[in-house]
Amino acid sequence: MDHGTPRTVALSAVPETLLWNLYHRSFAARQPLAAFEDPRAVTLVDSIGYPFEETFGPPSPFLAQGQALRVLTFDSVVRDFLAEHPDGTVVALGEGLETQFWRVDNGRVNWLSVDLPETVAVRRDLLPDGERRRTLACSALDPAWMEEVDTSRGVLVTAQGLLMYLRPAEVRELIARCAERFPGGALVFDAVPRWFSARTAHGGMTTVQGYTTPPMPWGMNAGELRKVFTAHPGISEVREVPVPRGRGVFFGTVAPLARRVPGVRNLRPTMTVLTRFAPR
DSSP states (O other), rough: OOOOOOOEEOOOOHHHHHHHHHOOOOOOHHHTOSSSHHHHHHHHHHHHEEOOHHHSOOHHHHHHHHHHHHHHHHHHHHHHHHOOOOTTTEETTTTTTTHHHHHHOOOOOOOEEEEEEHHHHHHHHHOOHHHHHHHHEEOSSGGGGGGOOTTTEEEEEEETTTTGGGHHHHHHHHHHHHHOTTOOEEEEEEOOOOHHHHHHHHHOBOTTTBOOOOOOOOOOOGGGGGGGGGGTTTEEEEEEEOOOOOOOOIIIIIHHHTTTTTTGGGGGSSSEEEEEOOOO
């Protein structure tokens, strides 16, 4: 990557959210006491010619830590998968400018990043493909990307920050297709609760700078996990992946307790779900 001249990045609507994620992930990684390392994210923010603070406001330590903990949750699932399938394939749907590959790479994994053409053009410019990592311009809803997946050594599909931007029927169809095409594999995704989804539908998530979070049509409460089983008979396991304990009162004490308290669980802004598919 050329760090001399800032790279201009122009995105809109849902693709622009990748810059919000990158911005806060980079801020979290810069904190001296953070148990989160993401040097590539830091380098990206420093090299991109984009008005991060003017658009999203000053970085929030609270939001940044929440973002980092969510990322670490996904990282733990990928590392567990690679411990069982060191030569396996990870398919990252809607990856944006996520730098997970460099955080979890075991030197053997094959990585396929699937995203919209607008986003892929940016990713290829800033994070060019490598020997074991390639990018495919394709909607996650287009089953054509599944033809590009090597299933011989295990498959894990990740959908971080993606499904909430789809319609409920599209989410169900995507999960069903993964179960059908990748028996013995798994899908890990995150979901926002219904109250959060409803708030974004009415433009209720706006920064003082005027940036508004795009609508999130799909939400799922923590108490609805078993509904995922109904998407396809090949789904063998559905469970929430616990978020690592963070720093401070909220992330160190309140958040871990909230996950276990009925009625309060649905108030959390996000959860990560691992769905396994039975082998044939």
